[in-house]
Amino acid sequence: MKILSAQQTRLADAATISNQHITSEELMERAGNALASEIRRLIDHKQPVKIFCGPGNNGGDGLVIARLLFNSGYDVEAYYIKSSRYSADFEANRAKLSRCDSNIIHPIEFPEDMPSLPPSCAIVDALFGSGLNRRIEGISEYVIKKINAAKALVIAVDTPSGLADYDIPDENNAVIQASHTLAIQIPFVSMLLPENYRYTGDVKTVNINLDQEFINQTDTPFSLYDADSARYVLPPRPKFAHKGTFGHSLIIAGSYGKAGAAVLACKACHRTGTGLLTVHVPKKCVDIIQTATPETMVSIDDSDERFENVPDIDKYSAIGMGPGIGTEPYTPDAIIKTLKKAREQSKPVVIDADALNILGCNNYILSQLPPMSILTPHVKEFDRVFGESKNNLERIEKIRHNTKLYSIIIVLKGAYSVVGLPDGTLSFNTTGNPAMATAGSGDVLTGIITALLAQKLSSEDAARYGVYIHGAAGDIAAKEIGNCGITAQDIIKYIPQAVENTKKPAIPF
Numbered sequence: 001m002k003i004l005s006a007q008q009t010r011l012a013d014a015a016t017i018s019n020q021h022i023t024s025e026e027l028m029e030r031a032g033n034a035l036a037s038e039i040r041r042l043i044d045h046k047q048p049v050k051i052f053c054g055p056g057n058n059g060g061d062g063l064v065i066a067r068l069l070f071n072s073g074y075d076v077e078a079y080y081i082k083s084s085r086y087s088a089d090f091e092a093n094r095a096k097l098s099r100c101d102s103n104i105i106h107p108i109e110f111p112e113d114m115p116s117l118p119p120s121c122a123i124v125d126a127l128f129g130s131g132l133n134r135r136i137e138g139i140s141e142y143v144i145k146k147i148n149a150a151k152a153l154v155i156a157v158d159t160p161s162g163l164a165d166y167d168i169p170d171e172n173n174a175v176i177q178a179s180h181t182l183a184i185q186i187p188f189v190s191m192l193l194p195e196n197y198r199y200t201g202d203v204k205t206v207n208i209n210l211d212q213e214f215i216n217q218t219d220t221p222f223s224l225y226d227a228d229s230a231r232y233v234l235p236p237r238p239k240f241a242h243k244g245t246f247g248h249s250l251i252i253a254g255s256y257g258k259a260g261a262a263v264l265a266c267k268a269c270h271r272t273g274t275g276l277l278t279v280h281v282p283k284k285c286v287d288i289i290q291t292a293t294p295e296t297m298v299s300i301d302d303s304d305e306r307f308e309n310v311p312d313i314d315k316y317s318a319i320g321m322g323p324g325i326g327t328e329p330y331t332p333d334a335i336i337k338t339l340k341k342a343r344e345q346s347k348p349v350v351i352d353a354d355a356l357n358i359l360g361c362n363n364y365i366l367s368q369l370p371p372m373s374i375l376t377p378h379v380k381e382f383d384r385v386f387g388e389s390k391n392n393l394e395r396i397e398k399i400r401h402n403t404k405l406y407s408i409i410i411v412l413k414g415a416y417s418v419v420g421l422p423d424g425t426l427s428f429n430t431t432g433n434p435a436m437a438t439a440g441s442g443d444v445l446t447g448i449i450t451a452l453l454a455q456k457l458s459s460e461d462a463a464r465y466g467v468y469i470h471g472a473a474g475d476i477a478a479k480e481i482g483n484c485g486i487t488a489q490d491i492i493k494y495i496p497q498a499v500e501n502t503k504k505p506a507i508p509f
Contacts, residue, residue, distance in 0.1 A: 015214035032064025062126025117150035246275030247317035247454025256305035261324025268447030320450030322355030360384030431471025440488030472498035
């Protein structure tokens with residue numbers, strides 16, 4: 001699913017009106033119906049509903065919602081900001097609502113016009129849409145502050161008022177703090193950033209059948225990687241396949257006291273379908289590996305406790321490195337030598353955890369990485385490698401810059417994990433949940449992506465699909481076990497089911 005800018009979304013509206021031979025008022029009615037349907041799902045029928053509308057088309061959407069909820073028997077009051085100018089569709093829908101009951105629609109011009117907002121009510125924010133490009137002041141700012149001070153459920157339509165499409169607002173700006181945001185068909189980048197969760201709450205897209213041909217032809221560097229994107233990425237297994245068909249993975253992981261990281265990466269690699277797997281570990285980790293994951297062959301380092309010696313990598317299809325290796329003396333040199341060998345032999349590589357920390361201390365290695373290497377940092381690891389960032393918008397720009405500069409792929413892990421490609425495009429992943437914020441989860445991702453590379457997926461597909469499967473397995477685990485107490489091994493357990501689900505019809509984001 002493409003992520004468009006606010007300007008591109010307005011053009012999509014215009015294309016829909018033109019190509020589907022409808023009026024702007026009819027498109028607003030369509031949007032209002034879809035939004036009202038979602039709002040009914042989020043609130044109790046007995047809850048009083050306070051809908052706040054601005055003078056533009058976002059306010060027009062709010063007026064349509066008010067009319068539809070009123071006609072469904074809800075206790076609705078609509079309030080609109082007094083203005084010298086209203087959009088034509090706003091005016092048309094204000095008239096329609098007044099014909100239903102003129103007593104439920106009220107202007108707000110002064111602070112005393114603001115209604116009380118008890119905790120029992122539901123509030124719909126339809127003040128300003130994503131097209132707003134100025135600071136909110138005056139009576140509108142007062143209204144937003146009152147809404148934010150209320151202890152009621154707040155549902156934002158299109159985007160929380162005051163939050164632009166590619167933005168992290170200044171804390172002094174007036175911005176609605178919503179419990180839920182109903183994005184109209186396509187979310188904006190700003191809705192996917194952790195800094196803005198305080199404004200958006202949970203985000204859901206509401207489909208209004210915008211012109212798909214226009215969207216397909218519109219260039220944008222941003223997209224959502226969803227169930228449709230993941231469909232059939234991993235090819236079916238041939239009837240006469242054998243273990244060699246699905247590649248031989250090498251994982252370099254573990255050190256004394258951190259053998260568990262190697263175990264998790266290996267188990268995930270097996271569950272994702274690698275044909276063969278060898279793990280390179282220090283001597284003191286061998287018994288643990290062969291007991292915990294007997295399917296795995298072992299390459300034994302000369303060191304008892306850490307990674308010091310570069311293994312022969314000729315026979316391997318893909319290499320994953322970093323989980324639990326530490327950064328003790330000799331390990332950085334061994335990582336650097338392994339990466340040099342991988343570049344010489346054009347081996348696809350996944351770089352995670354301590355291997356990333358070693359890169360952070362030896363930035364010159366970035367220019368020597370094998371092309372299309374996949375780096376999988378969390379925020380702190382990313383900042384160690386690419387420099388401190390003040391926020392995630394700045395990190396996004398650094399991802400775009402560095403993926404192009406070094407011809408690498410960067411996976412910035414987190415909610416809506418970002419996968420940046422060397423062509424400057426970024427996809428936001430749609431699977432995963434907070435229960436996955438647990439020790440070893442990143443080691444699992446390393447094993448997943450390494451297995452996909454060994455099965456000859458392109459680096460681009462292995463990164464995006466691997467992140468999707470990782471999150472999807474975590475979602476299944478959360479559904480089966482609950483949102484608290486999930487372990488990395490629980491995620492591993494459901495990898496095959498997550499893969500199998502990508503062969504089924506997609507569930508909309």
